[in-house]
Amino acid sequence: MSYPLDLHQLAQQIKQWGKDLGFQQVGITDTDLSAEEPRLQAWLDKQYHGEMEWMARHGMMRARPHELLPGTLRVISVRMNYLPAKAAFASTLKNPQLGYVSRYALGRDYHKVLRNRLKKLGEMIQEACGELNFRPFVDSAPLLERPLAAKAGLGWTGKHSLILNREAGSWFFLGELLIDLPLPIDAPQEEQCGRCVACMTICPTSAIVEPYVVDARRCISYLTIELEGAIPEALRPLMGNRIYGCDDCQLICPWNRYGQLSDEADFSPRAALHAPELMTLFQWDEKTFLRVTEGSAIRRIGHLRWLRNIAVALGNAPWTGEIVEVLAKRLGENPLLDEHIEWALRQQHAKRQALAIEVQPAQQKRLVRAVEKGLPRDA
Template identity: 85%
Template sequence: MSLPLDLHQLALDIKKWGQDLGFQQVGISDTDLSLEEPRLQAWLDNQYHGEMAWMARHGMMRARPHELLPGTLRVISVRMNYLPAKAAFASTLKNPQLGYVSRYALGRDYHKVLRNRLKKLGETIRERCSEAQFRPFVDSAPVLERPLAVKAGLGWTGKHSLVLNQQAGSWFFLGELLIDLPLPVDTPQDEQCGRCVACLTICPTNAIVEPYKVDARRCISYLTIELEGVIPEEFRPLIGNRIYGCDDCQLICPWNRYSQLTDEDDFSPRAVLHAPPLTELFAWDEAKFLRVTEGSAIRRIGHLRWLRNVAVAIGNAPWSAENVAVLEARRGENEMLDEHIVWALARQLARRSEHAIEMQGQQKRLVRAVEKGLPRDA
């Protein structure tokens, strides 16, 4: 195959082309992930992947990108910011009557956005090297994208297992382009988490069992997205109002003080998914769910799991007659959903009793104040 004489210049050009396509950073690595294989095997042996059978199905191929595309010599890793302006993290999480959707899922499905740009990057490379073979990936194949991104110099692995970047924090998507050109590789960044363990201590379900190791079976993102059946009861109160994913470990990370906002319109939040009332979400029929989530990453969990997640969130909300009414309205539709509805109703009834006791206390204090001739708001 006829190769460019100046591979160093080609690598520089690839990075510029990538930035022109909207990627904030482009890095290049070799395909050697042999150091990751024992870590991956230990993670699988501990069953930390839960019901994600596809994680185990492909075995060590995840650490061998050259097996996905024979002849692959390099992996071009890219990152794209997704944090929207006015993300409203705190105002949504602090209001238990609203549903919190992980901020990466508020806009268009990132898989499509990044894959299309990576394909264009590959085609641009092929214009320079007509015989070059490439293949883009965005969570679409058994590839260890985070270790590859780290090797390519895009950041380091944080203790929450996500990639951190000194100038951008962690609010970005990753994608890869496998290619058969012997391009010069980039230098990895030094790990800079130091003694910080904020992500471990903030995790609502203690899913980060030790630095750099996550037990997916405990992770709220896994429970609300990947898990197909019943959410274990022990985790339901800890989920709060998170109905799709969880951002806590990123929110607490000091490096995200340097995070950069996205300028991609595709990642702008859909208003109907940005801090929506839980009771409205639980009233959606399947047709509306499919219509609202068209082109969104949320659609893949389906209407039933969506209702399951919302039911748990309503169970964690303060008591209201409306909460009880919407829960009762869907009883009997599905056995798995009913299990979560019954749990949520029990939680609501318990909150109602607490509410009644509190109101009685306020009434007694008011009566005493009136009897003493004090102002009614004393």
């Protein structure tokens, strides 16, 4: 194949096109991830992937981009900032009456946003070359996106396993465009975490079991998003009010002092998800859940797991009779949900006993009705 443009010039043009499309950085690397294969296999052997059986099913294909698109010579790796203005981290996390949603999920589903832009980038390159095979990916195929981003010079791998960039921290999404052009590649960045282990020590569930290694089975993001069954009881109190994902390891990272805000309208927080009251969320029916989460990444966990997560957060909240009533009203809807509601009710009951709270007569009547729906008799 002959190219109408010099490949070095084309690489620079691609980076400019990428920025014009809204990516904050574009890097180019080859497809060689052979160094990652033993690390990936060791992670799988230790069962750190939990119930994400698709991680094991595709095996080493994740480290072989050329198997996803035969003929692939280069991977164009991109990043797009997502941190909204007035993210309200502290005010939400510190208020146990509110539900905390990971900041990346407050707006429109990033998969669609990035994939559409990557497709446009591929079409622009194709038009310039006259002929090109390309395929965009955004966390949608067996591909080790973080090692690729590191090789492409977008940043280095932090001890929490996320990509860090000295100008932007880690508040960004990654995406890839596989192409069959032998473009010049970019140099990786040096790791700059040094001796810092803040992300490891702050993790509520101690999921970062060693530098660069996360046991997904303990990670709150996995527990609230990927896990389909019951959340292990020992981990529930550690989740606090986090109902979808967790940002703690990013919040503590010194490099996120340089985090850049996103100006993407699609990533603007939805009011109903930004700092929502847990009791309000728990009363949503499925129709309301689907309406509010339309076009959101949250929708994929479904209404049942959404309620499961909120039940745990309500169990972790300070005792109130209203929480007990709200929880009890949903008893009997589903066995999985019942398990978490009953746990939450036990938590609430223990807190009431510890505080020796006396219940007013009017409230006592409501609690009696709740008891009749399935609460322990001494609640």
